[in-house]
Amino acid sequence: MAEMQTLFPFVRIVKQDKMKRALLLNVVDPSIGGVLIKGEKGTAKSTAVRSMAQFLPARPAVKGCAYRCDPRYPKRLCADCQARIAAGEELETVKVPMKVIELPLNATEDRVSGTLDLEYVLKTGKKKFEPGVLASANGNILYVDEINLLDDHIIDLLLDSAAMGVNYVEREGVSFSHPARFVLVGTMNPEEGNLRPQLLDRFGLSVEVEGEDSITTRTEVIKRRLAFDADPEAYVDSCKDELKALTKQIEQARKLITEIPVDDNAVTMAAKLSMKFSMEGHRSDITLIRAARANAALAGRKEITKDDMKDVAALVLAHRIKRNAFDKTKFDESEVTECLARM
Incomplete structure (x- = not known):
């Protein structure tokens, strides 16, 4: 198993306060509707999003549930969890870490939504569903780098699921749905094309980031990056108290x-x-x-x-x-x- 990459810490990103604020606000209240981050290369867009995994708080989930349903909201439980309750089972709760799930740029609709095994349905009369990215994203951050290069219908699918909190799949008259409540975060370089205004409006927040033109700021960025590259684990460890404080701040805000x-x-x-x-x-x-x-x-x-x-x-x-x-x-x-x- 490959060793997990050590990411530059969110709390040590120099300036870019609006970008960091937009991300944190969505973690506190996912109903805000996600955030689109626009900016030139090298402005810490991807770094900020991916490094959120270092401080995202844990949340309750139903043990054994493929979608990690949140037991605090009974009406949002998946069909499997509802069936377990109907059968008299008491659902056990566990704490799971909130994650950053990244969507591959070349992802197909089936890869995003998941697939129904129609042959199995015809043979047995029962539904068999292969979960996709939206299943993994439930309760997490769903990150799309270069979101402006995604097909519009895939972006529509992501935004619809994020707004409704449900992923609905239908094939040949057979349907299946599961919870899909997540924070959609997209990053992009406007020089490579923009999103349609109709799609822009669907993002709750948007922020444009720029490279720093201050010598003092640019110098600080260089120093921190070099210190991180010299010993990533030690650098992240040096700010663990700041990361813990940020986690606690988010939990209290929620x-x-x-x-x-x-x-x-x-x-x-x-x-x-x-x-x-x-x-x-x-x-x-x-x-x-x-x-x-x-x-x-x-x-x-x-x-x-x-x-x-x-x-x-x-x-x-x-x-x-x-x-x-x-x-x-x-x-x-x-x-x-x-x-x-x-x-």
Whole structure:
């Protein structure tokens, strides 16, 4: 068995605060809808996502379940777990680590969704399902590098499953479904092509990362990378306390978020920001509230403030603004401050 690669630690990535915030918010509240990270090569996009495995908290799962169903939500259990309960079995719970599951760029629809053995169905009258990537992704992070190079129908499939929390497979009139609740994270280099606006809107958050143009910052990046390359295990070990602290922060935020009310003030702030930036529909309003609440939870607070809205506004709104094909105007965050100042 090949030795697992030691990854550069998330907590030692220099700057790129918006990218790190977007990822953490989705871990605290997966209903935010995932994140798309856009940027040139060498800006720590893939490093940040893959290294999340070092601090992701464990979660409860049904022992022996192929989809690691979460026993806290009985209505979301797979058919097998429901059948076990119906037969009078008491489901045993175990703790499983949250993982980063990576989707191969050349993955077929069958590889993603899984396959039904129709021959077995015809012979026995029973369903036989071979799980795919979406089964592995349930309760985890599903990461797609160079997501803009995936076929659109595969991206649609991923986004639909992420939104519904279920993977539904149908072949020749035979159907099967299983839980598929995951955080979809995509990274891409815009120079290699962009996603359709309809697909962009389906991502809860989006962030554009750039290379550092400060000598001080670039110097620090080089020093940290060289120190890591010299002894990866020792370098990761040197920041284990920071990683443990981050895990604890996420666990506490997950508990706290249920206690944070969505009051009229938070709803009004979200509505005003969406109207200010001419958002279509209400996906942006809902996502602003969810992201701001997760942001408050990460900070250990029990209320949504203007600062929370300011922290998440660009992540939620920037990729939803309608622009001309060659318009590279950046999102003006001063307009967010101005909009909220009137409240």
